Amino acid sequence: MEKVKQKAVHYLYTYSCHEDERSLSQLEMRSLFGSVSESSIIESPIRIKPSRSPFIRERIDVIYKGKCLDDILRQCQGFQPIASTFKVIFVKNDDLPKDEIVVFEERRKIERDIGLQIQGKVDLLKPKQLYAIMKLKEGWVFGQYVKGESIWLKHQRKPQNYSTALSTRVARAVVNIAVPNPKGRKVIDPCCGIGTVLIEALSMHIEIVGSDINPLAAIGARENIAYFDLYGEVMLKDIRNVIGDYDVAIIDMPYNLCSVLDPTEQLEMLQSARRFADKVVVVTIEPIDDLLKKSGFTIVDRCVAKKARFSREIIVCE
Secondary structure (H helix, E strand, O other), X not given: OOOOOOOOOEEEEEEOOOHHHHHHHHHHHHHHHOOOOOOOEEEEOOOOOHHHOOOEEEEEEEEEEEOOHHHHHHHHOOEOXXXXXXXXXXXXXXXXXXXXXOOHHHHHHHHHHHHHHEOOEEOOOOOOEEEEEEEEOOEEEEEEEEEOOOHHHHHHHOOOOOOOOOOHHHHHHHHHHHOOOOOOOOEEEOOOOOOHHHHHHHHOOOOEEEEEOOHHHHHHHHHHHHHOOOOOOEEEOOHHHOOOOEEEEEEEOOOOOOOOOOXXXXXXXXXXXXXXXXXXXXXXXXXXXXXXXXXXXXEEEEEXXXXXXXXXXXXXXX
């Protein structure tokens, strides 16, 4: 039998976030995919690793689509997996109406029925390749399955911490907002603190450097980066003295008791960033729209990241 080609038609991602994170999740979604889905699923021709985002649970590289399950079963006849062993899993769709939800026993039966159509060796315990079947509101899809890994969660265990630092989850989303396509991009975090943003970016193989005016923060950032076996340059430097050209700057505006800045100093920081970066993503707890405009930036997108009663605004500027 002729081998069935397995080129993905497009990609389907499932999302999960707390209500307080919805604004942040949607800004990240717009940055990565150029559009927003109001449901927990987004389909796109753009392929990214699910582990990049703190909100993406999984990705299905869609090979077959059908109006009904029988359409998928017919298309899977003679399908040959790309690995020596495989397993088919049913991915639940939380957006389906209650009367269309597939119960557990039926999900297992569908997995077996699809598996029987595939020309390969099933391994339920340690398969080399996972395939997924999923019911959508408008039909069914089948394809390769990639599960997201919560890499950001591991980074919470860094040796040095600030109580006011971004959470690793928010930092990872901010990096994706700033650098949706990392290839060939030079990035800087000129107020890097203990390196939370640097760690998330470096773990995604993004070319980023950090700097901070506080020597203790710079030392802490270097220690944190090394703790996760990552490598990145951290300079001891005031943002106003940064030289060079960068595609993107990520700036978490200082706001703790030891870093109180008046509007004049904030303006100088932003004007400096305008000089060395084409695009800036600013994280702030204070309204700074006027300062951004005075610095020559145009605000192109924004969101609010909440945690209990504490809110930060993430502003994308060009």
